[in-house]
Amino acid sequence: MRPALASALMPFVRGLDPEGAHELSLRALNWGLAGRERRPDDPILAVQALGLSFSNPLGLAAGFDKNAVAVLPLMRLGFGFVEAGTATLRPQVGNPRPRVFRLEEDRAVINRLGFNNAGLEAYTANLAALPRPLPAVLGANVGINKDSTTPERDYPELYRRAAALVDYVTVNVSSPNTPGLRDLQGEARLAAILDAVLAARAEMPRRPPVLVKIAPDLSEAAMEAIVGTCLDRDIAGLIVSNTTIARPDTLRSPQKREAGGLSGRPLFQASTELLRRVHRLSRGRLTLIGAGGVENGETAYAKIKAGASLVQTYAAFAYGGPAMIPRLKRDLAARLRRDGFPNLAAAVGAEA
Ligand SMILES: Cc1cc2nc3c(=O)[nH]c(=O)nc-3n(C[C@H](O)[C@H](O)[C@H](O)COP(=O)(O)O)c2cc1C
Numbered sequence: 001m002r003p004a005l006a007s008a009l010m011p012f013v014r015g016l017d018p019e020g021a022h023e024l025s026l027r028a029l030n031w032g033l034a035g036r037e038r039r040p041d042d043p044i045l046a047v048q049a050l051g052l053s054f055s056n057p058l059g060l061a062a063g064f065d066k067n068a069v070a071v072l073p074l075m076r077l078g079f080g081f082v083e084a085g086t087a088t089l090r091p092q093v094g095n096p097r098p099r100v101f102r103l104e105e106d107r108a109v110i111n112r113l114g115f116n117n118a119g120l121e122a123y124t125a126n127l128a129a130l131p132r133p134l135p136a137v138l139g140a141n142v143g144i145n146k147d148s149t150t151p152e153r154d155y156p157e158l159y160r161r162a163a164a165l166v167d168y169v170t171v172n173v174s175s176p177n178t179p180g181l182r183d184l185q186g187e188a189r190l191a192a193i194l195d196a197v198l199a200a201r202a203e204m205p206r207r208p209p210v211l212v213k214i215a216p217d218l219s220e221a222a223m224e225a226i227v228g229t230c231l232d233r234d235i236a237g238l239i240v241s242n243t244t245i246a247r248p249d250t251l252r253s254p255q256k257r258e259a260g261g262l263s264g265r266p267l268f269q270a271s272t273e274l275l276r277r278v279h280r281l282s283r284g285r286l287t288l289i290g291a292g293g294v295e296n297g298e299t300a301y302a303k304i305k306a307g308a309s310l311v312q313t314y315a316a317f318a319y320g321g322p323a324m325i326p327r328l329k330r331d332l333a334a335r336l337r338r339d340g341f342p343n344l345a346a347a348v349g350a351e352a
Pocket residue numbers: 061062063064066085086100109111113115141172175213241242243263264265267291292293294312313314315316
């Protein structure tokens with residue numbers, strides 16, 4: 001790929017407003033400027049999970065393509081799956097700008113976007129317009145509007161409308177930027193929401209699996225309650241994790257005091273430890289997707305050994321551009337072979 005085009009796809013390069021640069025990168029993707037990975041994935045990277053076939057375990061995390069405007073070009077970069085969203089029932093402007101901050105020295109991002117998105121109508125129209133079959137697995141990530149008082153009605157409605165169009169649906173109850181949202185991770189509230197979503201699912205002709213995306217800032221007891229709530233029901237898996245409201249002492253960037261959710265390198269350790277604990281508790285009965293500081297083969301492999309069957313990235317992709325995808329996959333395959341694993345599944349939870 002030509003360097004100019006590659007850098008057009010790096011939203012967090014120095015000197016550009018991060019949100020404006022992000023919008024530009026989505027446009028560049030749609031103009032076909034992002035390039036395309038034509039080499040087939042190494043068979044050692046194939047994953048069977050959630051009743052689906054992934055040609056590799058690397059996914060694009062939610063929030064990059066909130067309105068599903070660049071799903072196909074993103075898939076063509078070589079991701080094994082793309083999670084579009086978060087979509088809410090009604091369009092929403094989100095918080096005032098600036099609301100995305102680069103922490104360059106820390107290879108991190110703080111965002112307080114607040115579910116800015118074009119709403120479910122536009123989202124589903126974009127998903128419906130995609131050519132099928134798609135070259136990778138497609139997930140929908142759904143959330144509630146800031147002013148919603150009816151999550152037990154909203155999430156099932158979001159599920160119903162997305163079900164025909166995607167391969168899995170993630171219930172997002174962990175963004176730190178919608179007031180009160182993370183309280184929905186509490187046992188009774190979460191149980192009520194998931195029961196309502198699963199009831200809606202039972203009535204659909206097509207029933208994509210349901211995942212729950214959790215925050216990294218949960219107490220041990222809260223995490224145990226969530227795992228129990230999911231295991232008691234037909235929940236397929238968990239995404240561990242969303243961004244953190246914590247500010248590790250190691251942060252050096254001047255922007256570290258901005259309010260919002262922190263992601264990228266400084267999130268790696270906490271989110272991987274949480275993943276490990278969730279894996280131990282669920283003993284393989286939930287499919288886990290590891291997110292938080294995945295930036296290369298080493299960090300992806302660490303998530304897999306902690307219990308993830310799949311991983312997702314956002315910040316490192318935003319910093320590194322599309323070239324990080326083939327590099328990560330190549331390095332991960334080499335690590336699996338070096339350690340004698342016949343396939344990726346054999347390494348899942350190897351160090352949990
Ligand atoms: C700018 C930005 C926007 C995000 N928007 C969403 C979102 O809409 N929904 C969601 O579930 N997660 C969202 N996330 C969280 C990511 O999906 C991911 O869980 C988190 O960034 C950790 O991964 P990373 O360390 O690789 O960035 C967002 C992250 C960033 C940086």
